[in-house]
Amino acid sequence: MGRQHSSSSSDSEAENNVNKMSSVKLTPDSATPKDTKDEQLVKLNPNEVGMSCGFKNLYSGKEDKHGRFQWQTTIPEDLGKPAEDAESEKWAIVVRNVKTYNDPKKVLSLHSILIQSPLLKDLLKDVLEGYPGVTVGLKRLEFSGRFEPLIHRWAELTAAIERLKQKAACDDADSTDADRVKHAELLQDLLAKEFKETIEASTDLKEKGVMTYEHLWxxxxxxxxxxxxxxxxxxxxxxxxxxxxxxxxxxxxxxxxxxxxxxxxxxxxxxxxxxxxxxxxxxxxxxxxxxxxxxxxxxxxxxxxxxxxxxxxxxxxxGSNYCAYNGVGWRLNGNGGKDKFAVKGRIVVDTYGWNKFNxxxxxxxxxxxxxxxxxxxxxxxxxxxxxxxxxxxxxxxxxxxxxxxxxxxxxxxxxxxxxxxxxxxxxxxxTPLVRGYALKEKLWLNFFVNAVHDIEFSDRAFESLVLPRNQKELILGFTATQQSYMSSFDDVVAGKGRGIILLLCGPPGVGKTLTAESVAEEMKVPLYMMSAGDLGLDPRHVESKLQGVLDMCTRWNALLLLDEADIFLEQRSLHELERNKLVSIFLRVLEYYEGIMFLTTNRVETFDPAFQSRIHISIQYEELDVKSRKTVWDNFLKQHNIAQASARERTPKMLVSAAKAASEGRATPGEEEEEEAKKLHYNRTHPHQMDEKDIIQLSELSLNGRQIKNILKTAQLLAGKRGEGLKMEHVDTVMDVTQHLHKTTQASEQAKNSFFY
Known part of the structure; x- marks a missing residue:
């Protein structure tokens, strides 16, 4: 790009200033080539050092073969006159030319031009308006290189000159209009002569809608x-x-x-x-x-x-936004490439958090x-x-x-x-990117904004939670109130004891994890689910990882769920020093947490005593009774019907693909295949066909909530394979196949309970 330079005086002015300063009657400059060796060795009185009011001029002498020179007190004899002086300042344009060695058609080429004409500057002020790096009002307006500003705005320059000519041809033309045209044509002719081939080629290429690599600029x-x-x-x-x-x-x-x-x-x-x-x-x-x-x-x-x-x-x-995402997330790796991840779930968009934690x-x-x-x-x-x-x-x-x-x-x-x-x-x-955190993948990633959506919160999640009503009200009211006033209460030590910890204890599959999930869904806040595996077991790294998670949750007003927290909460002993370190770290960091934390365990009797004073609410979950199990069966079957109704609205999937039809010599699947697909789709999306008697019978079985969910999910897949709605016979088939697993699980739980309790 053409460079632009500015200066307040020419080299000749600088030389004149030097001569004037030399002629001022100050302390004489006595050092000359005629100085004798004895005079040069005369020592100056220390009181006179730096006291002479004047300049001592030194000049570069001849260079040796290494390009080094010695300073001398006389002006070099081969010093010529400056190229730009008072005589050159009168010209509208100063043109600098250099020898050309690689062009057989000419011996000189244009190096740079200096625009001195105020009439040209007025013209270029409009032509080059908004062009980066160009300030037309400078005293020295210089262009060099490829003269990009003038070539890029060649069409505008030509149009401006045409307008000047039309104005000069009018009867009411100003006396300076003719001079403006002359100066403008002078610049136009100069550039056209030097860049004629470039301008004509570029114009022709653009008109044809094509371009060469050489003319891309x-x-x-x-x-x-x-x-x-x-x-x-x-x-x-x-x-x-x-x-x-x-x-x-x-x-x-x-x-x-x-x-x-x-x-x-x-x-x-x-x-x-x-x-x-x-x-x-x-x-x-x-x-x-x-x-x-x-x-x-x-x-x-x-x-x-x-x-x-x-x-x-x-x-x-x-800012910080809790959203849903379905697409690709990525991050840069150490090799300069990209690690890509398929992300489908909840994310927190938070660029400030990205910068803080990355x-x-x-x-x-x-x-x-x-x-x-x-x-x-x-x-x-x-x-x-x-x-x-x-x-x-x-x-x-x-x-x-x-x-x-x-x-x-x-x-x-x-x-x-x-x-x-x-x-x-x-x-x-x-940018099409937003930065944030994928909650399920537990990764900070770049997300494409087109794949970010609003969350469709479930308004039935907390309602379907099988707990006594007073416990549900206590948990939800406690967490919602704490989130609103989490900074209003403080400990004696600033920043200490502001958080709330809820302990959920009981056997597996009774709704401990679901409690934290449904509370977060009801409050419409992120839920960060963490386990011991996410933190590792090395005390050197556990504290920093745990502190980072707690900071993120505090920033997002998120609920933190530490599932199966036994390893961090178990009582310290004299024989497990490494695990003792983990417990100590967890105790210390927990003291300064400012958010809401759910802890789940089924071994509360093994807790370290130091944790008991840090837990604000402890809720004991019992094994599901017949009434609770019936509620769980009812809730899952209601969700099944909702999912089936949503699936029925979707387009049926063809039984015969277009590729298979083509292999059989058909352009597309026939009408018979379409009708068959519609019929099968209709049958597969039926609501469940289980009556109250079936549900009561199932409620008598000693199953926990997670087992009920898995049985229904497997039975639904079996019904879909058969092209039928969910029936009791599908559930019976799954129960027969998985009966040994349920018996083994129950025996294991009984043995574990007898050992700890």
Whole structure:
């Protein structure tokens, strides 16, 4: 890109200043080549050091073969006159030429030009308005290199000159209009002579809708909107700069440094991303380039509207948001590649948390500058400007997305971090990614915003929980109230004892885990489920992992469920020092937890005494009685009917695929196959056909809630295989097959209870 330089004086002025200073009658400069050796060795009185008011000028002497020189007190004899002086300042344009060695058609080529004409500056002020890196009002307006600003705006320059000619031809033309035309044509002729082939070739290629690799730079104008697909996502960027270079493998590419808008967890800002176009031979359709100017997109208006809507969704997700996700999540690995995960479930979108818990992958932005243009403070969208150094970073060679090139991160409580309402342009170039935490996978990942959805909370989860009503009211009221006032009560030591711990103890399958799940569903807050396996058994790492989980839960107002917490809660002994460390760590960290924690266990008698004083509510779950089991059977069968009704609304799956039909010589499956598929789909989606007598009979069986769920799930699959609705005979078949497992489980539980109790 053409560089622009400014200065307040010429080299000749500097030399005149030196001569003037030398002529001032100050302390004489007595050091000359005629000084004798004795005079040079005369020692100066220490009181006179630095007291002479004047300059002592030294000049570089001749260089030796290593390029080194000695300072001397006389002006070099081969010093010529400056090239730019008072005589050169009168010309409208100063043209600098250099020798050409690789072009047989000419011996000189244009190196740079210096625009001195105020008439030309007035013209270029409108032509180059908004072009990055160009300030036309400077005293020294200089262009060099490929003269990108003038070539990119060649059409605008030509049109402006035509308007000047038309104005000069009018009867009421100003006296300076003719001079303006002359100066403008002077610049036009100069550029046309030097870049005629480039301008004509570029114009011809654009008109034909194609481009060559050599002329790509003429296609991409800084600040223009460009379209690209990155990570299978449609993207529109604001072009920052471009250059020819190489990728990480040494292959020639044309680099494009693009700007986009992103949220760093505290504020909105811009980042830069380097994308590339590999070198190619001959011409190539502009629409086939991996990145192209948006104006060449066949559906640019629809694309802009689509990305503005997507950017609005990203804007709404700024901050911490509890959402559902169904798609691919990914994170960068240590090799610079991407680890991808199929995520289907609940996530927490939290960019600030991403930065806090993943400091090696922080999101950095350069803040947006907001111009209010007469609107009230904080209202409406601002204009996007990029501030900071515009250095090109060759370290990133990917063309499939990646970490931003520049920017910086600020604290969440920074006073300068104000919420900005994004304009449509900013939404359009906004990143399609949000950062957050996948609760089931327990991973911090990048998520595509198109796959983020609102959660459809179950309004029957807490209602279907089989517990005495007073216990249900106590648990829900206690947790909901604590969440609202969790910071109002404190210990003697600040930050200590603010959390609430609920212990749920009882045999397996009686609803301990379901209690925490249904409370979180009723309160519409995240539930973080943790087990000893998630933390490991190494005391050196357990504390940091546990503290990180507790910090996340506090930040999100999430409920924390530590399932089967026996290893951390069991009484300490003299023989298990490593496990004693785990218990001590858990006790210490738990004391400063500020959220709500559920602990589940079926071995409460083995707890360490130190935990008893830290538990606020303890609820004992008994084995399910006949009435409770009937309620569980009823609840699961109701859910089954709801799922069947939803499935019936879906399109039936064809029994014969199109591929199989083609292999049999048919274009598509026939009408008979379609009718058969519809009939089978109808039969499979029947409500259950079990009556009250069947449910009472099943309730007599000594089963826990988890076993009932598994039996019904297996029976439903069997009924679907037979193309029937769920019946008692399907349940009986499953019970006969799994009877030995239930007996073994019951015997095991009885033996364990007799040992501990």
């Amino acid at each position: 003429t296609l991409f104008q800084p600040s223009a909107q460009v379209y690209s697909r990155q990570m299978s996502q449609d993207r529109i960027f604001k072009l920052h700069s471009s250059k020819y270079g190489e990728d990480v493998y040494g292959n020639p590419v044309f680099w494009l440094t693009c700007q986009y808008v992103e949220y760093d967890g505290t504020r909105w800002g811009t980042n830069k991303l380097n994308v590339s176009i590999p070198a190619f031979e001959g011409t190539k359709p502009i629409t086939s380039l991996p990145t192209m100017p948006l104006e060449h997109h066949s559906s640019k208006d629809e694309m802009k509207a689509k990305l503005i809507e997507r950017g609005g969704k990203v804007e709404k997700l700024a 400091p090696n992958w922080c999101i950095y932005v350069t803040a947006l500058h907001v111009k209010q243009d007469g609107t009230a403070p904080g209202v409406g969208g601002g204009t996007m400007e990029f501030s900071g150094d515009d250095e090109y970073d060759d370290s990133y060679g990917g063309s499939d997305g990646g970490m931003p090139v520049d920017g910086f991160f600020v604290d969440e409580d920074d006073e300068a971090s104000k919420k900005v309402v994004l304009s449509d342009e900013q939404k359009m170039i906004c």
